Amino acid sequence: MTTTSTDVSQLPPKQKGRWWRRWGEETFSAYLFLLPSLVIFITFTFFPAIYSMVVSLFRWNMPSKPFFVGFENYIYLFTDAIEAPLFWKSFLNTFYFALGVPINLVISLLIALLLNRRLAGVGIFRTTFFLPTITSMAAVSVVWLWLFHPADYGLFNSWLIAMGIPIQRWLRDPVLAMPCLIGMGVWHGMGYNIIIFLAGLQAVPTTYYEAAKIDGASPFALFRHITWPLLGPTLFYVLTVGMINSLKAFTEIDVMTQGGPLGSTTTLAYLLYQNAFQFFQMGKASAIAVLLFIMLLLLTWIQFRFVDRKVHYE
Amino acid sequence: MMKFKFSFIFILLITMLLSACGGGNETGGGGGSIDKEGNITLEFWYALGGDSGEAVKELVARFNESQTGITVIGTYQGDYTTAMAKVYSAITGDTVPNVAQLGGAPLLGTSGAILSMEEIMSADESFDPAVIRTAFWDYNTAGGEIWSMPFNNSVPILYYNKDLFSAAGVDPNSPPQNLDELLTIAQALTISSEASGGTTQWGLNTRPDTHWYLSTLILENGGQIVNEDETEMLYNSPEAVEMLQLWSDWVNTYKVMPINQHEEALTDFLAGKLGMLIGSTSMARSIKEQATFDVGAVMFPAVGDERQVPLGGGSLVIFKNGDQRLVDASWEFVKFMVSRDSSIFLTSQTGYIPIYADAMDWDEVAGLVAENPLRQAGFDSLPNTVSIPVFSALGNSDLALQKAVEQVELGAATPQEALDAAKTSVDHAIETQFSTE
Known part of the structure; x- marks a missing residue:
């Protein structure tokens, strides 16, 4: 809502009036109509995504209090003698399945x-x-x-x-x-x-x-x-x-x-589920979720960067 | 201007909707409510579907009719794993019910969300814990405290196809009592055919919860699952390895059990393709109804003469609540659910075994055996029931044992290697995931 601070004198004369009128009724209405889906998106997609990034830094067996461990969950997934092979196997399986x-x-x-x-x-x-x-x-x-x-x-x-x-x-x-x-x-x-x-x-x-x-x-x-x-x-x-x-x-x-x-x-998605809802190790599961998210991001970026160029749009 | 007004009303509606979603719980922690006249409404979550779920619904209805002042609303929350996940979420979000029926219930003791069943019981003189078998209390104990009330319990037993026994020249009325007899009969039942590309009828198989059946064998052979402090797994002992080796021999040496086919075991058994099926007593009713052949059941085979059958099943917990009247009402409901009549009803509608120590002397229980002889095996097992300690990484442990069985059946590891790996991974989980230091 930063538009409210715009200096009125700089605007064309016909747009006098309260800020929402200046902003344009249609634009305002458009945002209003977007609001419900935006609220749902923020509550159920955006917020949980950020939240899981935070949880991935904790050791947390759901009912007990979360316990901050920094990057321990990630370190386990990458270097631990037991966790790492499972993680990499699931990583490869994910691409095999793809x-x-x-x-x-x-x-x-x-x-x-x-x-x-x-x-x-x-x-x-x-x-x-x-x-x-x-x-x-x-x-x-x-x-x-x-x-x-x-x-x-x-x-x-x-x-x-x-x-x-x-x-x-x-x-x-x-x-x-x-x-x-x-x-x-x-x-x-x-x-x-x-x-x-x-x-x-x-x-x-x-x-x-x-x-x-x-x-x-x-x-x-x-x-x-x-x-x-x-x-x-x-x-x-x-x-x-x-x-x-x-x-x-x-x-x-x-x-x-x-x-x-x-x-x-x-696959990584299934490893995530096992850790979250069978073992209730939310921190580790969230760490897997974050890594899966980064992978998806990279993959989509690669697709847009390299494949999209070869695509002919009319 | 009309358009603008319209959007204004719109945003108002959204705001109202949001504030409604974010509305807090007025009772001050915990579910349930009390109206102006003092009528209590309790929330009850349960994790039993099918016939068992219907039985729970009926018990809730009976409780509601049996008294005035308390109304219980029961909600099915999915299987044990799903229901537990929902309870955990509810604890985190402060939306717990009053009472829940769950598997692995005493694990909630450390969460601080449930009340100690031991304390509630000891405050009520009308309830005598001695009427219930000790093993059932052990099953509901974690960290030395009884956290939950035994409700629906089962033990592993052996179901067998009497028609296939007769066809193989085995007396259908003398099912195997120990592991030696089990193997001999399994060999007699196994039939191979070159034209069909291998074995067409298997002697023996178990349901997919292989950790339970392997644990039974380990306990009967004198082994243990976890140490007393519940910090270290003990199932890579010689006693345990010997049993997993035997299991491996069933599959790979004698070839009486198919490789890694536990998911299909019940289907195979009901299709008359499997002679003996190790499974839970909880299936006694559904197997009896679905089998198109003469089916029998007997206690889980002994190792030598030693019989020890670890309990499975679910229990009732009472959640903490800001209002003592709701806690008292919850306890009344729990008492009703485990009363003598309720226990008989639950057993009659399902394959669960009675929790009462003297249940075997009751006329009603004798009548249940007459109605479905498969129940006898579960009742016979009662004196030998034990409990595997309930410890933090129980979920990890169950899956680790299942994995060990799978590895051995598929020849990916020797029994010693598989159990060593299972122990290491569960010990590691206890150390890294369940410690709060």
Whole structure:
């Protein structure tokens, strides 16, 4: 509200009156309308974020009094013989899990290209691909637990038996668990990306294609030189949002593997949850949260700095 | 000008909304309220869902009908972990209820948010603690003080599929009594088929809370979980390592138990793919209802002749409150919840075991066994119930033991290595996270 101190004499004569009138009723109203969401943002997002930075400097088992320890929690996470390996393993797992994002991107782009054609019954296909996305992750996870059942009567294992391949332990196998989660994540998230891509594809003017076709361009050249560059902003959006969501993934891990087996699916977000709500070590959990926040910040910055430049905006 | 007035009203509304959110508690610390006529309303949080949750609801309704002047409002707060997280948040935000039913309840003793159950009990002559088994009091003690009231308790038992026993040529009426018999029968029950790519029927498995079952084996073998000062874990002792080695042999040598398949154990058992399932008595009712085969239950197998079954389950705590009348009302409610009739009702609706020392002589309890014979195994276990000490890093310890079991089953560590690592990590947690120096 610093505008109140502005010297009245410097303002154009027609803006005489009380400060809110000078400021402009519309601007004022605009801020008023923004206020509710701003209040919610500050109370439930901004304040907790700052608060967790403060808590990360304390040793705090929720009901007891917090105890200031400086950077002890961070030092443990980086150097301690027990904590550090767990932290770095979760750090790597986080990026392993994020591999699902580019995989998802490629598959959903391919499907979007197919769905963008004028085919009979294309609406049915579009709905079918979108269905998993609107189903709750918790429900989906429970169903996939059944599909991934490690015994011979699990659905996937019964297919393997039919094909004469040895049965697999899927989510209960330290090597296979993460690929299983990624696979399910791709299936679940695909629909959303397809819709975004379809919107992007339909925004490409058909005149470009017509002109290129007259010049004798091949279908691949059409994609390479028209579709791909014009889809740039969409791709960039899908990549950024997908990355952030992947780093925050929690439900499927909690329902399907609880971070196991042998910690092979413990991502930073899950390590944070374990420390906060299973061990009630809020300081350590907050330290992980702060590190995750810094990682996200860096990643988003890199994406804007390097990827954004290559994106063509119309 | 109209537009401006509109925005003005808008901002006014927001301010009102915010001040309403930030409104303090008028009772001066603690939940519950008393109206002008002196009628008391208590808040009660509980952590039991399904059939058990329905039983708790019914008990609350019965209490409300049994007297005038006190109305209890029960709210389900999610499973033990979720409910405890909510209680911790409530303590931090000063919005605690009056009474709560929780797992690991005595841990709240150090928080300063709950009242000592021991003090409340000793002030009321009408309540005799001796009627309840000692182990149940141990289960509710932390730092030498009883902080909570035993309510719903369970012990590990062994469920078995009688049809599969018969098919394997094992007498369905002589289930395993000790570890040797357990292995012999498990081997008889395990069936492999090349066409199906391996084992199609397993002899033995446990539910996912493997720390509980491993702890039972360790205690029966003469080992201990934690030292008396509760500063150091003792489960890398030879007694403990021997038991985890045996567990490893079930999986990797005799191959009677599937590798790391505890999450699916109940499904496998109900599908008739698993002969014997180690799990909590609390499932006695649901297993009986869901099984499509003849199912039996027996006490957790002894090590030699030694039987020691550590209690699980939840307890009731009373939170501190600025108004003594609310505390007194809370105690009345707690007394009702653990009364003889309530205890029988809870047992009848669930698989929980009675907390009373002489419950086995009651006609009602005998009737419950007749109704569901699976209950017998839990009742038989009563004289052997013990309690694992409740210490600060119990949550870490449970997960560390589960991890050790997982490592050994998957061949990632030897039993000695796995238990050494578990001990080191929990000791470390006690030292670094739970000390306030």
